Amino acid sequence: METLAITSDTIAVVYFILAPILAVAAFILVHRYRKQLSKYETTFNNNAVEISNLQRQIFQQDTDIERESQRCARANHENTSSIRYAKRIQSAAFPQKEISTFFPESFIYTKAHSIVSGDFYKSAAIEHYKIFALADCSGHGVPGSFLTMLGLAALKEALAKHFYDENIDLANILDELREFVKSSLRSTDDNISTINDGMNFTLCAFENNGGGIRFAGANQNVYLYSNGELTTYNGDRMPIGWSFKGDAPFSETYIPVKKGDMLYLTTDSLQNQFGGEDNVKFSVKRLNAMFEQIGKMPISDQYTFVANTVDKWVEGHIQIDDLTVIGIMV
Numbered sequence: 593m594e595t596l597a598i599t600s601d602t603i604a605v606v607y608f609i610l611a612p613i614l615a616v617a618a619f620i621l622v623h624r625y626r627k628q629l630s631k632y633e634t635t636f637n638n639n640a641v642e643i644s645n646l647q648r649q650i651f652q653q654d655t656d657i658e659r660e661s662q663r664c665a666r667a668n669h670e671n672t673s674s675i676r677y678a679k680r681i682q683s684a685a686f687p688q689k690e691i692s693t694f695f696p697e698s699f700i701y702t703k704a705h706s707i708v709s710g711d712f713y714k715s716a717a718i719e720h721y722k723i724f725a726l727a728d729c730s731g732h733g734v735p736g737s738f739l740t741m742l743g744l745a746a747l748k749e750a751l752a753k754h755f756y757d758e759n760i761d762l763a764n765i766l767d768e769l770r771e772f773v774k775s776s777l778r779s780t781d782d783n784i785s786t787i788n789d790g791m792n793f794t795l796c797a798f799e800n801n802g803g804g805i806r807f808a809g810a811n812q813n814v815y816l817y818s819n820g821e822l823t824t825y826n827g828d829r830m831p832i833g834w835s836f837k838g839d840a841p842f843s844e845t846y847i848p849v850k851k852g853d854m855l856y857l858t859t860d861s862l863q864n865q866f867g868g869e870d871n872v873k874f875s876v877k878r879l880n881a882m883f884e885q886i887g888k889m890p891i892s893d894q895y896t897f898v899a900n901t902v903d904k905w906v907e908g909h910i911q912i913d914d915l916t917v918i919g920i921m922v
Contacts, residue, residue, distance in 0.1 A: 676707055685744055691715045694722050697921035699895035703902060704914050710736020711859055711914040714747055718755045721797040721806075726918060728812070728859035729791040730833070736914070743791050743832070746772040762795050762808035766842040769793065770810075770832045777833070790833015794857050798922070805847040805855065805922070815880070816847055817854040817887030822880055853922040854887050854894075861913035867905035874905055886919070894919050 688700055694715045702711065710729040715722065725747055729739035749772065750765045770790075777789050792811035799805070807814055809827015816823045825845050830837045849855070858879065865874045882901060886894040898917050906915070 685741065686712050686714050691724075695724065695920050697891050699891050699898070699919050701895060701898045701902065701917045702915070703906070703911070705911050706733035708734060708737035709914045709916075710740060711861075711916045712740040712744055713857075713916070713918060714744060716748075716751055718751060718757075718760075720758050720800055721760055722800065723751060724796045724798070724857070724918075724920065726794040726812070726857045726859070726916065727791045727832075728793075728861065728914070728916070730789050730831075739789065739791060742773065742776055743769070743793075746776075760797050760806065761844065762797055762806050763842040763844040766793060766795060766808050766810055766832065767839075770839070770842075773832050774834065790831045792859065793832045794827065796855070796857070802851065802922075804849055806844055807847055808842055808844045810842065812857075812859065814847070815856040815858075815883050816849065817856070817883055818849065820888070822884045822887065824880070849922045851922060854883075855920045855922060856883050857918040857920075859914070859916050862902065862915050862917060865906060865909075865912055865915065867907070867909045871909065891919065891921060 691698060691700060691713070694717055700713065702709065704711075710733070711727065712729070713724070713726045715724050717723070727740070727743050727747075729736045729743060746769045750768050753768075754760055754765060773790055793809065794812040794814060795808045796814065797806040807825055807827075809825075810830060810832045812827045814825050814827075816825065825847055828840075828842050830840065830842075847855075863874050863876050863879050866872065867874065882898065886897050889897065898919075902915060902917070
């Protein structure tokens, strides 16, 4: 067997053949690497520039958002301050102190949906009667509060007109209130009435001689607790404002009472308020049960019971409207 002898000359020849090839290959690889590296560096630099631009944009947006947030906070503070001042004006227009002057044995529970309320109550003394009124204006918050001032102005005008009436006609007063409200809400530009605006209304006249209570209601009822029983007196099913019944006249009900009886007034918002563990309506049934339960309590305890009941019912739920419950001992 012959042995292949590799001489130094052979190695030299192979080296001189492979060396250029390896050199070219190395050059190509290095060139490609540098080219790829340059591409990556360019991409990186472009991305770095883009990121820097985005960071500047984000910083500018953050600055704009902060500036806008501060502007909104200032505007909200100014609006809230204005509404709170409007609440002071509204409270001055129908103060509870006035109620206690004419009806010392009474309580008023109110839970406004917003700062200002769309509910209002008013008491007054005229020649032969003590008057008590409760109104629920359409809407709540600022829109509702505007209507309360309109309703209050209409009521004052009506009571001044009938101040000396010995046989006062509350149904006629509600008719006059309706005409006043409808004419006030009619647009002078296009002569179109605002159909959905108006108010539900309870108007009671307590005879000074203690003979009884005259009642007229627009979409509101009153409840009399007497001799351990609760009786509901229904108002007419139409509001002070536009109605499908047109200008059908309101009616009046005479309620015989005796000393110590309790008369309850409320808007329909409470019975329609969702709440409780099952998130259901408070309902007329619960409303009647509450009046039956508190009817024999002292006035101060009645207020506490109503406040605790309503607050607990609404807690954790969305309040749908202003809530008002009033009790007056005859």
